[in-house]
Amino acid sequence: MTTSTPLTADRPAGPATDFDTRAFRNALGSFPTGVAIITTVGEDGRPIGLTCNSFSSVSLEPPLVSWGLRTASKSLETxxxxxxxxxxxxxxxxxxLSARFASGAIVDKFEGVAWTPGHRGLPVIAGSVATFECDKFAEHLAGDHVLFLGQVARFDHGRQEASLVFYKGAYMMLTQSLRELAASGRLDSIHLDQARRLINCMLLRLACQNGSAEDFDAIERNIGEIERYDDAAQRAEASIEFFRLVTKAAHNEVLVVVAETLTTLLRHVLQTDATLRARPDLVPVRRKILAHMRERDPDAAESEMSHYFDELRRGAMAAQEVAA
Structure with a gap:
C-alpha cells in the first residue's frame, strides 16, 4: 500500500477567488454516476458504511477501483x-438504503439491513447489483477529499437489475417520477406540503448537528432579506432560499438531492396554484427555528418547523375557501 504526500513545489495555482464552485458542481452533475455503499470493519469489529457516488474503475491489470471521501467525514480515519x-x-x-447510509442521524446504519461477511470480514450488502471486495492499494490526498484505490480480491455481479443512477443533482428515477406526477396534475399542494414537511424536518435535525456558525449566519441574512422585500415574488423566492440554506447546513448530499428536487416542484406549484402566497407573518417563526439551530436543539427546532408548516397549510386552506 502506498500513501501520497502533499506537494511542496510546482503545485498548480489554486482557483481564482471568483471561481463559481456551485456552477462547477452543477457542471460535474452532467455526468451520470452510479450510487454505491462503501463498507469496512472498524477496529472494534463493527461494520461501517457510507453512501458514495464517486466510485470508478481504474485498471484491469491489476484489477483496481477507486472512490473518494471528504476529509471532513467522521468515517475518514476508520x-x-x-x-x-x-x-x-x-x-x-x-x-x-442510499438515504440510510448517507444520514448522519442514524447511529447503527446496519440495523435491519441484510448483509454477509465477505473478504476479510467486509460487509457485503444483500441485493446489490454488483459488489467489489478490495484490499486497499493506495490512498491520496486530493483537495478536500481522500482518494482510496482498492485492488479487487473478489467480486460478484449476480443480480440482473438496473442500477440506481445519480444525475444533475438528483436520482434519475426519482426526478422522472416526480416530473410525471406534476405533468399529469396528480402532484397537488397537499402532497407536496407533506413531503416538504418530512424532508425539511429531517434536514433540520441534521443541520442542528452538522451546521456551522457560517451556515447559521447565512440563514440569518436570508431572514433579513425576507423582511426587507416588498415584492411578493421576491419574498417567495427568498423564502424558498431559506429552506435551501437549511438544507446546505445539514451537510448531507443525498438528502440535498431530494430537497432540491422538491424545491423545483414547489416553484412549479407556486406558478400554477393561486392560493399559495408568501407569508411575511411567518418570519418570526423562521427566527425561532434559527435560534434553536444555534442552540443545537433539534427537538425544539423540529417542533417550530412543524408549527411553520401547520400555519402554512391553514393559510392555504383559508385562501381556497375564499376562492371558492
Whole structure:
C-alpha cells in the first residue's frame, strides 16, 4: 500500500477567488454516476458504511477501483486505518438504503439491513447489483477529499437489475417520477406540503448537528432579506432560499438531492396554484427555528418547523375557501 504526500513545489495555482464552485458542481452533475455503499470493519469489529457516488474503475491489470471521501467525514480515519473495503453497487429499488447510509442521524446504519461477511470480514450488502471486495492499494490526498484505490480480491455481479443512477443533482428515477406526477396534475399542494414537511424536518435535525456558525449566519441574512422585500415574488423566492440554506447546513448530499428536487416542484406549484402566497407573518417563526439551530436543539427546532408548516397549510386552506 502506498500513501501520497502533499506537494511542496510546482503545485498548480489554486482557483481564482471568483471561481463559481456551485456552477462547477452543477457542471460535474452532467455526468451520470452510479450510487454505491462503501463498507469496512472498524477496529472494534463493527461494520461501517457510507453512501458514495464517486466510485470508478481504474485498471484491469491489476484489477483496481477507486472512490473518494471528504476529509471532513467522521468515517475518514476508520477507512484510512482499515486495510480493506467493499463497494456495493445499488439497484433502483435500493434508494432507501442510499438515504440510510448517507444520514448522519442514524447511529447503527446496519440495523435491519441484510448483509454477509465477505473478504476479510467486509460487509457485503444483500441485493446489490454488483459488489467489489478490495484490499486497499493506495490512498491520496486530493483537495478536500481522500482518494482510496482498492485492488479487487473478489467480486460478484449476480443480480440482473438496473442500477440506481445519480444525475444533475438528483436520482434519475426519482426526478422522472416526480416530473410525471406534476405533468399529469396528480402532484397537488397537499402532497407536496407533506413531503416538504418530512424532508425539511429531517434536514433540520441534521443541520442542528452538522451546521456551522457560517451556515447559521447565512440563514440569518436570508431572514433579513425576507423582511426587507416588498415584492411578493421576491419574498417567495427568498423564502424558498431559506429552506435551501437549511438544507446546505445539514451537510448531507443525498438528502440535498431530494430537497432540491422538491424545491423545483414547489416553484412549479407556486406558478400554477393561486392560493399559495408568501407569508411575511411567518418570519418570526423562521427566527425561532434559527435560534434553536444555534442552540443545537433539534427537538425544539423540529417542533417550530412543524408549527411553520401547520400555519402554512391553514393559510392555504383559508385562501381556497375564499376562492371558492
Amino acid at each position: 477507512f484510512r486505518q482499515s486495510g480493506a473495503f467493499a463497494i456495493n453497487i445499488l439497484a433502483e429499488d435500493q434508494k432507501e
